[in-house]
Amino acid sequence: MNIAVTNRKGGVGKSTMSLHLASGLATLGYRVALVDTDSQGHVSLSLDLPETDGLYRALVNDEPIEDIVISVEKDAYSPADNPAKGHLFVIPAEDKTYQISSHIEQQPFKFLNFTDDLKKVLNLHFVVIDTSPTIKDLDSQIFMATDGYLYVSEAEKLSRHGVEKAIKQMSGLVNDRVRHLRRPTTVLGVLPNKVRNTDSHIYNLEEMEAAYGKYMLDPIRLRTAWSEASVYTETLFTYAPTSEAAKEAWRMIQQVVEAVNAWHQTK
Ligand SMILES: Nc1ncnc2c1ncn2[C@@H]1O[C@H](COP(=O)(O)OP(=O)(O)OP(=O)(O)O)[C@@H](O)[C@H]1O
Ligand SMILES: [Mg+2]
Numbered sequence: 001m002n003i004a005v006t007n008r009k010g011g012v013g014k015s016t017m018s019l020h021l022a023s024g025l026a027t028l029g030y031r032v033a034l035v036d037t038d039s040q041g042h043v044s045l046s047l048d049l050p051e052t053d054g055l056y057r058a059l060v061n062d063e064p065i066e067d068i069v070i071s072v073e074k075d076a077y078s079p080a081d082n083p084a085k086g087h088l089f090v091i092p093a094e095d096k097t098y099q100i101s102s103h104i105e106q107q108p109f110k111f112l113n114f115t116d117d118l119k120k121v122l123n124l125h126f127v128v129i130d131t132s133p134t135i136k137d138l139d140s141q142i143f144m145a146t147d148g149y150l151y152v153s154e155a156e157k158l159s160r161h162g163v164e165k166a167i168k169q170m171s172g173l174v175n176d177r178v179r180h181l182r183r184p185t186t187v188l189g190v191l192p193n194k195v196r197n198t199d200s201h202i203y204n205l206e207e208m209e210a211a212y213g214k215y216m217l218d219p220i221r222l223r224t225a226w227s228e229a230s231v232y233t234e235t236l237f238t239y240a241p242t243s244e245a246a247k248e249a250w251r252m253i254q255q256v257v258e259a260v261n262a263w264h265q266t267k
Helices: 014-028 042-047 054-059 095-104 110-122 138-145 157-181 199-215 224-231 244-266
Strands: 002-006 031-036 087-091 126-130 148-154 186-193
Touching (some): 014 087, 054 110, 110 138, 148 244, 157 186, 186 199
Parallel strands (some): 002 126, 031 126, 148 186
16 A cells, blocks of 8 residues: 655654654564655655665666665664564655656656555555655656555644645545546545644644544654654654653554555455
């Protein structure tokens, strides 16, 4: 299954949650590729991997997957006392990523085909796609490839608005996907992030509950462990595996797995 982690708003935690979702799924036993589609290259930075233009080389130069994929060591993302039972791969992005769309605009299914190849070659269960906040031409290709969406949102008005815009963008493609590809699309969850116990956050959470009801995942609180782990280029699962923040991350992963299982049953 291809999962896009998205919001039209910047800085809400898309890359952080992509990294932890992919790491958590790999820890549980799944084979996962984390695809960075943002030229900021945050996935490589977060895991201290070399910053290379793997996605560009795969999509524009048609280089084989074996040559561009990075296989991540288990101790880089999973707890020492619970090493990953599955496997995490990364497809890295960097500066050149923003040029990709102009090279492949005549091939609207290029990104989709790439994710299909990834799954075949690496024998994957999941492709987790970290998206960029800016509207780019590559979006329609990424969203054409997406089976399930995880929307990350702060409990703030602008962030909620970013989710609304992203959902509108998705809705425009859902029918096309079924018509052309016979692939249905689902929402795996709306994840409130960086939540504090302030009146305004409580109000915004209620508004989100009213708008997204059953799709709402348990909130992830604003906690320093998240940014500290990122400063030390670690995941929470290696940096602070017993922290409240790590517990909340595991809850998110569990809820996404439940949503995936429910989706498989309806297919
Ligand atoms: N729950 C949290 N508590 C505290 N800090 C957090 C939390 N979630 C994310 N952060 C921090 O917020 C910052 C922004 O997160 P991140 O880079 O994941 O956002 P993004 O949506 O990917 O941004 P961009 O739109 O630039 O791609 C990072 O420094 C990250 O460590
Ligand atoms: Mg990001």
